[in-house]
Amino acid sequence: xxxxxxxxxxxxxxxxxxxxxxxxxxxxxxxxxxxxxxxxxxxxxxxxxxxxxxxxxxxxxxxxxxxxxxxxxxxxxxxxxxxxxxxxxxxxxxxxxxxxxxxxxxxxxxxxxxxxxxxxxxxxxxxxxxxxxxxxxxxxxxxxxxxxxxxxxxxxxxxxxxxxxxxxxxxxxxxxxxxxxxxxxxxxxxxxxxxxxxxxxxxxxxxxxxxxxxxxxxxxxxxxxxxxxxxxxxxxxxxxxxxxxxxxxxxxxxxxxxxxxxxxxxxxxxxxxxxxxxxxxxxxxxxxxxxxxxxxxxxxxxxxxxxxxxxxxxxxxxxxxxxxxxxxxxxxxxxxxxxxxxxxxxxxxxxxxxxxxxxxxxxxxxxxxxxxxxxxxxxxxxxxxxxxxxxxxxxxxxxxxxxxxxxxxxxxxxxxxxxxxxxxxxxxxxxxxxxxxxxxxxxxxxxxxxxxxxxxxxxxxxxxxxxxxxxxxxxxxxxxxxxxxxxxxxxxxxxxxxxxxxxxxxxxxxxxxxxxxxxxxxxxxxxxxxxxxxxxxxxxxxxxxxxxxxxxxxxxxxxxxxxxxxxxxxxxxxxxxxxxxxxxxxxxxxxxxxxxxxxxxxxxxxxxxxxxxxxxxxxxxxxxxxxxxxxxxxxxxxxxxxxxxxxxxxxxxxxxxxxxxxxxxxxxxxxxxxxxxxxxxxxxxxxxxxxxxxxxxxxxxxxxxxxxxxxxxxxxxxxxxxxxxxxxxxxxxxxxxxxxxxxxxxxxx
Ligand code: BGC
Numbered sequence: 001x002x003x004x005x006x007x008x009x010x011x012x013x014x015x016x017x018x019x020x021x022x023x024x025x026x027x028x029x030x031x032x033x034x035x036x037x038x039x040x041x042x043x044x045x046x047x048x049x050x051x052x053x054x055x056x057x058x059x060x061x062x063x064x065x066x067x068x069x070x071x072x073x074x075x076x077x078x079x080x081x082x083x084x085x086x087x088x089x090x091x092x093x094x095x096x097x098x099x100x101x102x103x104x105x106x107x108x109x110x111x112x113x114x115x116x117x118x119x120x121x122x123x124x125x126x127x128x129x130x131x132x133x134x135x136x137x138x139x140x141x142x143x144x145x146x147x148x149x150x151x152x153x154x155x156x157x158x159x160x161x162x163x164x165x166x167x168x169x170x171x172x173x174x175x176x177x178x179x180x181x182x183x184x185x186x187x188x189x190x191x192x193x194x195x196x197x198x199x200x201x202x203x204x205x206x207x208x209x210x211x212x213x214x215x216x217x218x219x220x221x222x223x224x225x226x227x228x229x230x231x232x233x234x235x236x237x238x239x240x241x242x243x244x245x246x247x248x249x250x251x252x253x254x255x256x257x258x259x260x261x262x263x264x265x266x267x268x269x270x271x272x273x274x275x276x277x278x279x280x281x282x283x284x285x286x287x288x289x290x291x292x293x294x295x296x297x298x299x300x301x302x303x304x305x306x307x308x309x310x311x312x313x314x315x316x317x318x319x320x321x322x323x324x325x326x327x328x329x330x331x332x333x334x335x336x337x338x339x340x341x342x343x344x345x346x347x348x349x350x351x352x353x354x355x356x357x358x359x360x361x362x363x364x365x366x367x368x369x370x371x372x373x374x375x376x377x378x379x380x381x382x383x384x385x386x387x388x389x390x391x392x393x394x395x396x397x398x399x400x401x402x403x404x405x406x407x408x409x410x411x412x413x414x415x416x417x418x419x420x421x422x423x424x425x426x427x428x429x430x431x432x433x434x435x436x437x438x439x440x441x442x443x444x445x446x447x448x449x450x451x452x453x454x455x456x457x458x459x460x461x462x463x464x465x466x467x468x469x470x471x472x473x474x475x476x477x478x479x480x481x482x483x484x485x486x487x488x489x490x491x492x493x494x495x496x497x498x499x500x501x502x503x504x505x506x507x508x509x510x511x512x513x514x515x516x517x518x519x520x521x522x523x524x525x526x527x528x529x530x531x532x533x534x535x536x537x538x539x540x541x542x543x544x545x546x547x548x549x550x551x552x553x554x555x556x557x558x559x560x561x562x563x564x565x566x567x568x569x570x571x572x573x574x575x576x577x578x579x580x581x582x583x584x585x586x587x588x589x590x591x592x593x594x595x596x597x598x599x600x601x602x603x604x605x606x607x608x609x610x611x612x613x614x615x616x617x618x619x620x621x622x623x624x625x626x627x628x629x630x631x632x633x634x635x636x637x638x639x640x641x642x643x644x645x646x647x648x649x650x651x652x653x654x655x656x657x658x659x660x661x662x663x664x665x666x667x668x669x670x671x672x673x674x675x676x677x678x679x680x681x682x683x684x685x686x687x688x689x690x691x692x693x694x695x696x697x698x699x700x701x702x703x704x705x706x707x708x709x710x711x712x713x714x715x716x717x718x719x720x721x722x723x724x725x726x727x728x729x730x731x732x733x734x735x736x737x738x739x740x741x742x743x744x745x746x747x748x749x
Contacts, residue, residue: 034287034353034357034360034361036356036357036360036361039360039365040353040356040357040360043108043110043356044349044352044353044356046108047108047352049335049338049345049348050081050082050335051081051107051108052348052349052352053082053330053331053334053335053348054080054081054082054083054084054331055084055110055351055352055355055356056084056322056323056324056330056331056334056348056351056352056355057077057082057083057084057085057323057324057328057330057331058083058084058085058086058087058115058291058323058324058325058326059072059074059077059078059083059085059086059087059326059328060072060074060086060087060088060326061074061086061087061088061089061094061098061114062088062089062094063088063089063090063094063116063437064088064116064117064436065088067294067295067326068294068295072328074086074098075098075101077331078098078101078102078105078106078112079101079105079106080106081106081107081108081110082331083102083112084110084112084113084323084355085112085113085114085115085159085291085323085355086098086112086113086114086115087115087116087294087325087326088116088117089114089116089156089157090114090116090122090152090155090156090157090437091155091156091377092154092155092156092371092372092373092374092376092377093372093374094156095114095155095156095157095371095372096156096369096372098112098114099111099112099156099368099369099372102368103368110356110359111359111364111365111368112368113158113159113210113355113358113359113362113364114156114157114158114159114371115157115158115159115160115161115210115212115291116152116157116159116160116161116436117160117161117162117434117436118148118149118152118157118160118161118162118198118209118436119160119161119162119164119178119434119435119436120132120144120148120432120434120435120436120559121144121147121148121151121390121435121436121438121559121560122148122151122152122155122157122381122436122437122438123151123381123382123436123437123438123439124147124148124151124381124382124383124386124387124389124390124438124559124560125390125431125432125435125436125438125444125559125560126144126147126148126389126390126393126394126559126560127393127394127397127432127556127557127558127559127562128177128178128432128433128434128501128537128556128557128559129162129163129164129177129178129179129180129190130168130176130177130178130179130180130181130537130538130556130581130582131177131394131397131398131555131556131557131558131578132144132393132397133179133180133181133186133187133190133581134181134396134397134398134399134554134556134578134579134580134581134628135393135396135397135577135578136186136578136579136581136669136691136693137396137693138189138190138193139193140389140392140393140396141190141193141194141197142193142194142196142197143197143389144197144389144390144393145162145163145193145194145196145197145198146197146198146200147386147389147390148160148197148198149197149198149199149200149207149208149209150207150380150386151380151381151382151386152209152436153206153207153208153209153371153376154207154371154373154376154377154380154381155371155372155373155377155381155437156371156372157209157371158209158210158362158364158371159209159210159212159255159256159358160198160209160210160211160212161212161214161258162194162198162211162212162214163179163180163190163191163194163195163198163211163213163214163249164178164179164214164215165179165180165187165188165190165191165213165214165245165246165248165249166178166179166214166215166218166219166220166221166242166245166260167179167181167182167183167184167187167218167220167221167241167242167245168181168182168220168582169182169220169221169582169583169591169592169593169594170220170221170222170225170591170592171225171510171538171539171540171582171584171585171591172224172225172226172506172507172508172510172538172588172591173220173222173225173226173227173506173538174227174433174500174501174502174503174504174505174506174507174537174538175219175220175227175501175502175503175505176220176501176537176538176539176582177432177433177434177501177502177537177538177557178433178434178502179220180245180581181580181581181582181625182581182582182583182594182595182596182625183581183594183595183596183625183688184240184241184242184244184245185244185687185688185689186581186688186691187244187245187248188244188245188247188248189248190245191213191245191246191248191249191252192248192249192251192252194211195211195213195249195252195253195254196252198210198211199211199253199254199255203255203358203361203362203363204361204362204363206370206371206373206376209362210255210256210288210358210362211249211254211255211256212254212255212256212257212258212291213245213246213249213250213254213256213257213258214257214258214260214293215258215259215260215261215262215269215293216246216257216258216259216260216269216275216276216280216290217238217242217243217246217260217264217269217275218231218233218238218242218243218260218262218264218269219231219260219261219262219269220242221233221242221592222262225506225508225591226506227503227504227505227506228261228262228504229262230262230263231262231263231264231265232264232265233264233265235720236681236716236720238264239716239720240715240716243279246280247284250280250284250285250286251284254286254288255288255289255358255361256288256289256290256291256358257276257280257286257288257289257290257291258290258291258292258293258325259272259275259276259290259291259292259293259296259316259319259321260293260296261293261296261299263303267305268296268299268300268303268305269296270292270293270296270297270299270300270316270319270321271300271303271305271306271312271315271316271319272319273318273319273320275319275320276290276319276320276321277319277320280320281320287354287357288354288358289322289323289351289354289355289357289358290320290321290322290323291321291322291323291324291325292316292321292323292324292325292327293325294325294326295325295326295327296316296325296327297309297312297313297316297321297324297327297329297330298312298327298329300312300315300316309327309329309332309333310329310332310333310336310337312329313329313330313332313333313334313337314333314337314342314343316329317330317334317337317343317347317351318342318343318347322351322354322355323351323355334348382443382560387560387561390559390560390561391561391564391565391568392565393559394555394558394559394561394562394564394565394566395565395568395569395574395576396577396578397555397556397558397578398553398554398555398556398558398565398566398569398576398578399553399554399576399578399579399580399627399628400551400552400553400554400569400576400578400628400629400630400631401534401546401552401553401554401584401623401627401628401629402546402549402550402551402552402629403550403551403629403631404550404551405550406631407529407531407550407551408531408551408553408569408570408572408631409569409570409571409572409631410489410531410570410571410572411571412454412455412458412459412571414459414488414489415459415460415488416459416460416461416462416486416487416488416489417451417455417459417460417461417462417487417488417489417490417491418462418463418464418480418483418484418486418487418489418490418491418527419447419448419451419461419462419463419464419490419491419493420463420464420465420466420480420483420484420490420491420492420493420519420523421465421466421467421492421493421494421516421519421533422465422466422467422468422469422493422494422495422497422514422516423447423493423494423495423533423535424446424447424448424463424464424465424466424491424492424493425446425447425448425449425463425465426446426447426493426535427440427441427442427443427444427446428440428441428444428498429469429496429497429498429535429557430444430446430447430498430535430557430558430562430563431444431498431557431558431559431560431562432498432501432502432537432556432557432558432559433498433499433501433502433503433505433537433557434502434503435498435559438559438560439560443560444559444560444562444563445560445561445562445563445564446562446563447491447493447533447562447563447566447567448461448463448563449563449564450562450563450564450565450566450567451491451563451567451570453563453564453567454564454567454568454571454573455567455571460487462483462486462487463483464476464479464480464482464483465480466479466480466519466523467480467514467515467516467519468514469496469497469500469513469514469516470497470513470514471514471515472514472515473515474515474518477518477519477522480519480522480523481522481523481525481526484523484526484527484530485526485527487527488529489527489529489530489531490523490527490529490530490531491530491531491533491570492519492520492523492524492530492531492532492533492549493532493533493535494512494516494519494520494532494533494534494535494545495512495516495534495535495536495540496513496535496536496537496538496540497513498537498557500513500536500537501536501537501538501557502537507538508588509588510538510539510540510541510585510588511540511541511542512540512542512545517544517545520532520545520548520549521548524548524549524550528550529550530549530550530551531549531550531551531552531553531570532545532549532551532552532553533553533555533566533570534552534553534554534555534556535555535556535557535558535562536554536556536557537556537557538582539580539582539583539584539585539623540584541584541585541586541587541588541622542584542622543586543587543622546622553566553569553570553576554578554580555569572631572664575630575631575632575664575665575666575667576628576629576630576631577628577630577666577667577668577669577693578628579626579627579628579669579671579735579736580623580624580625580626580627580628581625581626582625583595583621583623583624583625584621584622584623584624585621585622586617586618586620586621586622587617589614589616589617590614590617590619590621593621594625595621595624595625595626595685595686595737596625596684596685596686596687596688596737597684597685598682598683598684598685599682599685600612604619624736624737624738625688625736625737626669626671626688626735626736626737626738627735627736627737627738628669628735628736630662630664630666630667630668631662631663631664631666632660632661632662632663632664632665632666632698633660633661633662634658634659634660634661634662634666634668634696634735635658635659635661636656636657636658636659636670636733636734636735636739636741637656637657637658637659637701638655638656638657638703639654639655639656639733639741639742639743640654640655640656640743641653641654641731641743641744641745642654642655643745644745644746645745645746645747645748646708646745646746646747646748647747647748647749648710648724648747648748648749649710650709650710651707651708651709652707652708652709652745653705653706653707654672654690654705654706654707654708654731654733654743655703655704655705655706656670656703656704656706656733657701657702657703657704658670658694658696658701658702658703658704659696659700659701660696660697660698660699660700660701661699662698663698664698665695665696665697665698666695666696666698667693667694667695667696668693668694668696668735669691669692669693669694669735670691670692670693670694670704670733670734670735671688671690671691671733671734671735671736671737671739672688672689672690672691672706672708672731672732672733673686673687673688673689673731673732673733673737673739674686674687674689674708674712674713674729674730674731674732675687675729675730675731675732676713676715676725676727676729677727677728677729677730677744678727678728679715679717679725679727680717680718680719680725681715681716681717681718683715686732686737688737689706689708689712690706690707690708690712692704692706706733708731710723710724710747713729713747724747724749725747725749726746726747726748726749727746727747728744728745728746728747729744729745729746729747730742730743730744731743731744731745
């Protein structure tokens with residue numbers, strides 16, 4: 001939010017509170033022409049209005065269905081110059097065929113854009129983004145996005161609908177799996193890393209693709225966690241918590257953005273000029289184009305802000321949405337809207353300009369087929385190098401939640417191991433929702449296979465499914481208990497099926513589904529040396545499991561190499577280092593739950609009934625943000641600030657000594673939080689402002705230095721200007737957001 005200047009912000013706030021200005025035309029002119037300005041202008045000068053509107057139209061291909069079916073005769077429409085982009089098309093041959101139609105059979109030979117949801121890999125599938133974010137390894141996150149772009153671009157895709165940067169504080173919402181969790185500061189860094197990964201240095205390279213920041217905005221905060229539901233939030237929360245990651249993506253040069261399905265404070269995001277024209281374009285300088293979400297323009301009718309598709313199209317277009325995803329509305333209605341003076345032709349030109357710019361930048365006018373590359377498709381996907389990145393990514397994503405008496409890592413000297421549970425030998429579900437073109441049958445390494453790969457035939461490996469994901473039948477329990485008793489150790493693989501998270505997959509109850517909890521009780525009773533491996537797409541309420549299970553490893557949906565990666569962690573070839581980026585509640589009643597809440601006027605005190613609390617559950621989460629264990633033990637020492645008083649011009653250095661005092665080499669994610677003690681508005685009890693991922697050999701230590709500037713201390717003040725305020729700040733350092741290890745300093749303006 002660095003560049004938000006106070007004066008404009010006030011204006012913005014005014015516009016927002018007076019109804020989001022969605023009926024007035026506010027689009028900026030093309031004031032900063034592209035390097036392809038001449039080529040674009042020359043091409044546009046030859047285009048008819050109908051052909052221009054065709055560029056704003058996206059149709060759906062035959063691959064993946066991600067929303068309600070809308071039928072169109074794709075070939076006919078492309079040949080008629082009525083399509084600018086296609087959704088859900090891949091493979092070099094299929095995209096080539098469609099591209100040929102556009103290039104050979106149309107008057108102006110304008111190439112098509114192919115967009116697809118490459119969310120966590122194309123063929124080589126990485127852990128779900130929520131899992132990946134728990135690695136706190138921005139280089140790896142960027143690298144995984146690079147690999148995804150590499151594979152996608154080989155089979156015709158030049159545009160991914162990622163990153164999803166929606167802040168998520170309600171694990172009932174199924175799409176929490178697709179983002180980087182609850183924290184805006186960290187989420188902004190992940191957003192930038194992913195944009196860099198997909199787009200690279202230069203979009204004209206054959207393996208770089210357009211990124212699309214989504215879903216603008218605040219889609220991650222639907223009331224009651226139900227997907228597509230209304231979002232109602234204060235301007236301060238919107239600007240301070242939910243908007244920063246979109247802004248970060250724009251700062252990183254994201255080429256496109258997607259408008260969200262939800263209604264925000266009364267105006268659906270797809271009809272919200274304040275979001276697109278005011279914030280993205282005018283304030284943040286976004287130069288790319290905005291695509292609607294899947295039929296989100298049509299949905300302005302059920303939202304109740306448009307009485308028919310014509311009105312919906314006028315609303316969305318004037319709100320700054322350049323391209324209509326699958327809705328078939330712009331193509332039908334925009335010409336008439338121009339003729340009736342409801343939409344200006346100049347604005348149509350601006351939208352077309354932005355879309356053509358992307359096509360020029362990708363190099364499609366030089367070679368429309370550069371992305372439809374059969375040879376690269378064959379040789380560059382699922383390579384050993386890509387799979388190695390997936391394995392590393394999956395290992396780093398895992399979070400060790402509990403490890404009583406150092407049960408883990410298991411020794412390889414065991415004679416037998418039992419693998420039990422619905423995810424014990426699963427391939428289909430373990431790679432997770434939004435797995436693009438990922439194979440779910442053969443490629444994914446199941447947990448059973450991963451353990452076999454690790455142990456060979458030296459150890460007896462027993463397997464029982466025990467129960468299904470949602471089953472209530474206890475038929476399989478007997479075998480599970482029998483092999484648990486027989487084996488030296490047990491790996492109990494529990495969790496969700498992949499379709500329990502992702503779009504339209506909210507849950508009102510986020511416990512282990514079916515009778516998995518009962519299975520856990522039976523198996524743990526039969527063998528105390530049981531480690532639970534969780535595979536799931538959201539934080540779960542596993543308070544009971546936490547009580548009974550000696551060890552719990554959160555493996556998320558780990559992608560193609562999950563089984564190998566889990567075996568690496570379980571047998572100690574990789575010491576877990578992941579830290580949660582989303583709080584795990586004890587029960588659903590605590591939701592929404594996040595570490596950076598306000599203090600309230602009556603913070604909880606056990607000796608005072610009239611303080612904020614539940615009668616039947618503690619306030620604290622089961623596992624807090626930033627939490628995660630290691631096989632070794634880390635200690636923080638000698639926390640210091642280099643000055644006790646800083647001014648807004650200074651950079652404050654915070655140093656701490658990190659020691660590995662345990663018995664293993666390992667990686668700690670050292671986290672720095674601040675607390676602004678007194679503000680003109682209430683301030684969070686903690687806010688993340690730094691982290692370092694540090695590998696330390698056992699018995700060694702390292703001095704870490706963090707820097708804090710005025711910007712890190714700034715927020716939206718009482719008058720909604722962005723800046724800092726004088727006073728005391730506490731600064732905490734530690735291995736999770738629960739750390740109490742602190743010092744303090746004073747900021748003087
Ligand atoms: C989702 C988007 C996705 C689009 C295209 C929609 O239903 O909300 O995230 O990019 O479909 O598949």
